[in-house]
Amino acid sequence: MSRSVLTSILLAGTLSLVAACGGKTPPVATPTPPPPAPATPVEAPVAQPRPPMPPVPEAPPIIDSEPAVVSDPLATMDTDEINRRAPLGPVFFRYDSDTVDEDGQRVLAANAEILKKYPTWAITVEGHCDERGTAEYNLALGERRALAAKSYLISLGIAADRLRTVSYGKEFPFDPGKTEAAFSQNRRGHFVVTAK
Amino acid sequence: MRATLAVTTALLSTALVAWTPTAETPDVTSVPLDGQQTEIRATIGGSSGRLPRLAVPAFLVDGGDAELREAATTLTDVLWKDLEFEREFQMISQSGAAQIPSAPADALNYDSWNQIGADDVLVGNLLRSGGNLQLEVRVMNVERKVGTFGKRYTCSLRGIRLCAHTIADELHKERFGLDGVARTKFAFASDRDGERMTGTIEQRSIKEIYIADYDGKRASRVTVRGSLNIAPTWAPDGRSIAYQSHQSGYVDIYVQKLYEVQTQLGRPAKGTDRVQNFFPAWSPDGTRIAFASSLEGNWEIFVVKVDGTDLRRLTSHRSADSAPAWSPNGAQIAFTSDRTGTNQIYIMSADGGPVTQITSEPRKADRPTWALDFIAYSAEVPAGVEIKKVNVGTRQVTQLTNGPGTNESPTVAPNGRHIAFVTTRWGKEQIAVMDADGNNTRQITFTGNNRYPRWSNR
Numbered sequence: 001m002s003r004s005v006l007t008s009i010l011l012a013g014t015l016s017l018v019a020a021c022g023g024k025t026p027p028v029a030t031p032t033p034p035p036p037a038p039a040t041p042v043e044a045p046v047a048q049p050r051p052p053m054p055p056v057p058e059a060p061p062i063i064d065s066e067p068a069v070v071s072d073p074l075a076t077m078d079t080d081e082i083n084r085r086a087p088l089g090p091v092f093f094r095y096d097s098d099t100v101d102e103d104g105q106r107v108l109a110a111n112a113e114i115l116k117k118y119p120t121w122a123i124t125v126e127g128h129c130d131e132r133g134t135a136e137y138n139l140a141l142g143e144r145r146a147l148a149a150k151s152y153l154i155s156l157g158i159a160a161d162r163l164r165t166v167s168y169g170k171e172f173p174f175d176p177g178k179t180e181a182a183f184s185q186n187r188r189g190h191f192v193v194t195a196k
Numbered sequence: 197m198r199a200t201l202a203v204t205t206a207l208l209s210t211a212l213v214a215w216t217p218t219a220e221t222p223d224v225t226s227v228p229l230d231g232q233q234t235e236i237r238a239t240i241g242g243s244s245g246r247l248p249r250l251a252v253p254a255f256l257v258d259g260g261d262a263e264l265r266e267a268a269t270t271l272t273d274v275l276w277k278d279l280e281f282e283r284e285f286q287m288i289s290q291s292g293a294a295q296i297p298s299a300p301a302d303a304l305n306y307d308s309w310n311q312i313g314a315d316d317v318l319v320g321n322l323l324r325s326g327g328n329l330q331l332e333v334r335v336m337n338v339e340r341k342v343g344t345f346g347k348r349y350t351c352s353l354r355g356i357r358l359c360a361h362t363i364a365d366e367l368h369k370e371r372f373g374l375d376g377v378a379r380t381k382f383a384f385a386s387d388r389d390g391e392r393m394t395g396t397i398e399q400r401s402i403k404e405i406y407i408a409d410y411d412g413k414r415a416s417r418v419t420v421r422g423s424l425n426i427a428p429t430w431a432p433d434g435r436s437i438a439y440q441s442h443q444s445g446y447v448d449i450y451v452q453k454l455y456e457v458q459t460q461l462g463r464p465a466k467g468t469d470r471v472q473n474f475f476p477a478w479s480p481d482g483t484r485i486a487f488a489s490s491l492e493g494n495w496e497i498f499v500v501k502v503d504g505t506d507l508r509r510l511t512s513h514r515s516a517d518s519a520p521a522w523s524p525n526g527a528q529i530a531f532t533s534d535r536t537g538t539n540q541i542y543i544m545s546a547d548g549g550p551v552t553q554i555t556s557e558p559r560k561a562d563r564p565t566w567a568l569d570f571i572a573y574s575a576e577v578p579a580g581v582e583i584k585k586v587n588v589g590t591r592q593v594t595q596l597t598n599g600p601g602t603n604e605s606p607t608v609a610p611n612g613r614h615i616a617f618v619t620t621r622w623g624k625e626q627i628a629v630m631d632a633d634g635n636n637t638r639q640i641t642f643t644g645n646n647r648y649p650r651w652s653n654r
Contacts, residue, residue: 083397124445134562134574134581134604135426135618135647136519136532137539139474140495164469166442171424172400192396194445 074118079193087114088123088191091149092184096133098144100152104189108149111191112156122195125149127167128174130183135169142167149189164194218407218416220455221355224362229332229346248315250285251293252276255320255331256300267329267353268322271360275318277411278364278378282613283631284371288314301334301343309338316344318367328352333363335371345370357414377609380410381652382616383418383428383437384627388644394422403647405439407454410609410651412627412640418454429478429485430652431502438464438476438485438502447472449487451502464504465489477520477529478502479546480653486510486520486529486546497531499546510548521564521571522546530554530564530571541573543588554586555593567608570632572596572615574604583617585632596634607651608632616640616649 074082088111091104100108115121127142127149146165154160174190175182252275255268272290280287296308301319309317321332328350335345345367351359361378368376387401405428408415419425423443430437438451446467452458465473465487474488474495486499492509495516500507511517515535522529523543530543533551539560542551555561559576561584572585575595580602586593597603601621608615609632616629625645630637 080397132580133560133576136475136563136574136605137560140516140518143472143490161469164445165472166445166447167472168424168442171403171426172398174398 079196082193082196086191088193090191091145091189093145093187093189095130095183095187096141097187098141098148100148104149105152108152109156112153112158115153115158115162118196120196121193122162122164124164124166124192124194125153126190126192127165127169128172128186128188128190129170130186131170131173131178132183133170135171139167139169139171142169145187145189149191217457218418218454221358221414222352224355224359225350226347226362226366229334229343229348247284247286249288249313250279250316250318250335251288251296251309251312251314252279252290252318252320253293253296253298255322256298258321258323263353264322264324264329267356268320270356271320271322271331274357274360274411275320275363278361278376279318279367281364281378281411282368282374282376283636284368284374285316288312301336304336304341306336306338306341314338318345325350329356329359331359331363333367335367357409361409375611377410377611377614377651380610380654381407381430381434382410382412382607382627382640382649383407383430383439383652384641384646384649385426385428385439386641386644386646388641388646389417390644391422393424401644403645405437406646407437408640410629412642415641418452427475427648428650429476430650431478432480432482432653434652434654438462438478440474440476447474449473449476449485451485462502462504464500464502465498466504475519477522479522480524480526486522488516488518488520488531497529508548510544510546511551517542519563521566523566524568528566530566532562532564541571541586543571554588554591557584563605565607567610568612570612572606572608574606583615583634585615594634596630596632597637603628605648607649609651610653614651616651618647618649 074087089107091100091107125146127146129138129142146167150163150165153163173186175185252272255272257264257268276287276290279285292312296305299305304317315338317336317338319334319336323330331349331351333347334343337344349359364378365376368374384406385403386406387403391402393400393402402422403424403426404417405419405425406415406417421441421443423441425439425441428437428439435455436451436453438449441448441450444467448463448467449465451462451464464485467473471489471491477486484499484501486497488495489498494514495518496509497511497517497520498507498509513535515533517531517533520529520531527546528543529546530541532539533542539562540553540557541555541561541564542553544551557575562574564571564573569589570585570587572583574581575584579599581604582595583597583603583606584593584595601619603617603619605618606615613632614629615632616627618625619628622639625647626639627641627646627649628637628639
């Protein structure tokens, strides 16, 4: 398991990050269509099927233009430092699936709260796959995973223009092992803060 | 935030000019030797239909300094392997040929060559000529004691392998009418230099595009982008490549000349927040590039002129269409689609229109590559991925690999006789070459991970 994952689990605290593997084969292979974007990034989404909300670890989202409280370490870090802390947890996927399951929804809900707290952050959602299947197929699958995570964040009120996606297919595994434990680490949407 | 992104993009763009073109090997020139017959193809060679047995004894060296002797050894070794590769000759082992002292063509000991079963003996004579090397090559028929091939080659010392490749191609052409592939090349993506990707805190090795001779030798890196660069494709003249780069943060398709300095690379398909572009395939006539793109939502197949104009969408389906490959005559395009629920290979006109399903794999088919009358592809099987080929006319499927490891990303030699692919059977991902019937597999890359091999057209 990579250091960033460990860090994110420590940071997220109350989040339950379970590498979701096994289980039923998902029936749908297409990404969730993004709902209409909210009028403003800070407006609460309307009529969305909200997943169970985890406790918010920090203060409520700061939605005015005042700088964040100075005691907040993330507010003063550069993006590399922020990414080493991995405040945005990864979303894991089942084999050959781009469906964000309940565990993934909880992670994304927490990520959305953090993105609302830091409204200037822009992020890239990287789609990754395990090594099974062809390189070409996995680049497509990785893109679907990144788009699924992006769509879900948009449905939680995050502005689309803060979210880039890129697929790395099976090119950059987080765990080079050949076991299911390694594979489950490599099937993920991975979040990188690119600007603040 | 916007300003930061713009500055970053500008910096990356200026970095494009910082690469050096690949040094081009000087041409090898050849002239026929006097008194050589070249039109006796039908009357020579092995009797009773078997392959002619060819010996390639060590080349003679006039004046024999160490450098010249080393060049002669390299020439003999490379030529022997080139001639063995096409399997038109049954090659007599070099240790077998070494039992008989080398001699000039007019003093061959035909009885000795006859005794070890040689039908033909290739005799080479190497000498210095100005700053270059001059090599006389003759193929002598043992039974009839006559020359059947004779040419004088002018080569550079640096281009000694190309010299051998040229001899092999010309001999195959004259003797069998065969277009050998000894002078063809591979483009591929590799992390062999072990450079770490910047702009991320993760430990990621960048992948850059490399080219190498058909035997994996003389590999040279042709991109310096510090990112993920994969899926190269050759211009039919072999002097440019296009490839997919993730450097900008989006997925772009770049066009790059190999042997000329460029201030700006071509970018016929440019990524944006919403558009990613994958798997370029250069058309056989050199004018267009087919690729998969999310330009209009989900992945469809597009073609665009090499200069980025005249973009056209060829497919329109709510499923993902990907991995285009041109038919050898450029009239059709094969691609993958999951429109029936699993990835299968389809073909259509190069102008789009109705599609025909070609494969019915129980799992998935991917990465078609089209040569002669067949399409080779990657097929998912319970144990991993294996290479198969399907006859486009009869739809007969032949499985060409059966482990070990996973085997994918086939690319077919321009003469249709060989298939290169990526295999994990030796640990990391390496490129292997096999005959088009699945036999005679050999490893041609040895360092780093190597993926997306593409055989040049010439």
